[in-house]
Amino acid sequence: MNFDALRQQIKKQTDEGLLALIESMPDHAPRLKEAMQHALLVGGKRMRPLLAHLIGNALDIPKQDQQVISMAIECIHAYSLVHDDLPAMDDDALRRGQPTCHVKFDEATAILAGDALQTLAFSILTDEPLSEQSASHRAKLVSILAAASGYCGMCGGQAIDLAATGHSIDVDALTRLHQLKTGALLSACAQMVTQVADISESDRQHFITFSRIIGLAFQVQDDILDVEGDAQMLGKPQGSDQALGKNTFPALLGMDQAKQVLSDLHDEALQALASLPYNTEYLTAFTDLMVNRKH
Template structure:
């Protein structure tokens, strides 16, 4: 598939840039920088940076303009995973098939690694040579909004608060639109803003990002039951063990799979209505909704 070629190229570029940025910091005593690199280069799918870069390519934006933003998105995503895995949060021992950051480096260093990656993200954007000052401010505004109270942090707090409690579908969707969907939406929102798209095209791309953001979580919930620890790279059944609200728990497995198909259709319909070459994003969407890890 063409998306695999693009994804491999993008991931290589992102990794090279992040290695360069992290390598430019003076080495401090202790293991903070090692812990940051351990999680940052642990072989993730780079979904969010792929969406940023492929959306920019579809909209004929200069690749260099988007590269630093995409790298910053990966820093934010990685920081969130480090903190999510902590004993006070999801208490996971495995991530991407490897011991989680706090298992290897201790909780104190893991917390600091997440904090440092979060701030490094905004440093990367502020120093992006291809972005104007106003473009960098826009990128920071979009990314910080997706990361904080109205994004990942807010969603995670709702997740913790609702664990073990009965929850309506609209509340479950709100939680995941914040926790998972906000950063996915931000990855697409910045390139669309740079492109200055008409309102109806912006709306279509917003519908696309909303659908894949929710679909990503629905598929994760299904895989938590049907996948294996080896496939997932993290403990199978961890959501059930933590008594978390999931789509299969709320809708039943058949209902969750039906909803997943609905979201898949919505995402593809939004892309097909755009006046651009959406081939790569369409094939990537098919992968996201059928992945086994």
């Protein structure tokens, strides 16, 4: 199968799995349920599930386990977007070309939908069927995802981002910010999948390093697209980082230097893959996609 077809298949599987999960929930709070579905299922590139499945395929992890890990990660990602879009945070009205959760519903429902999606991520890891080999790792999977999501990961990164908005920080601080805000969750994909794999610690660390680099590259490309991208392809207004006074790689380094950083990260990611004794052909294609994406 070529990479694009595989990517579409993984996206479809993720969407179907998440929809089935929402549909299996009782109807006692229909507006909240609808808001959770909106947040989870309107668009989304499913980069994190793609990364989890590609590493899982390389390591021959049962598909069901890859799916459970992917759905949990995607619930955390979706919750973070709903809360980041709130008026008190980035105040975004559009996401993936659709109204954001608090615009389509209301702020209270959006706060609760984010809260309940975070909880759902952990329920998925403890309750959804896993292969026998992976089921004994449930607590460790929760531990990894919680560490990547909370104060020492994504939430901490978002807090640093808020504190830095409107002030100028240096490129090291910006890198650390994104390592927490974006990198931690991508790194958690690799940590969770390799947790249930029979793999050497050194190879495990290469997968995790690769995912961290990809997380940073993803963010640098995000910053570049915010300046040079097409609003229609992005599904959100172009130039919104600047309007918000956000620190970005192009703003700190200039566009040429930002593109050089991206190119260096691309090389580093490929180097991390090259040292792995597994078939990483699709992960190479994934790396190229992350760096060259237009939206």
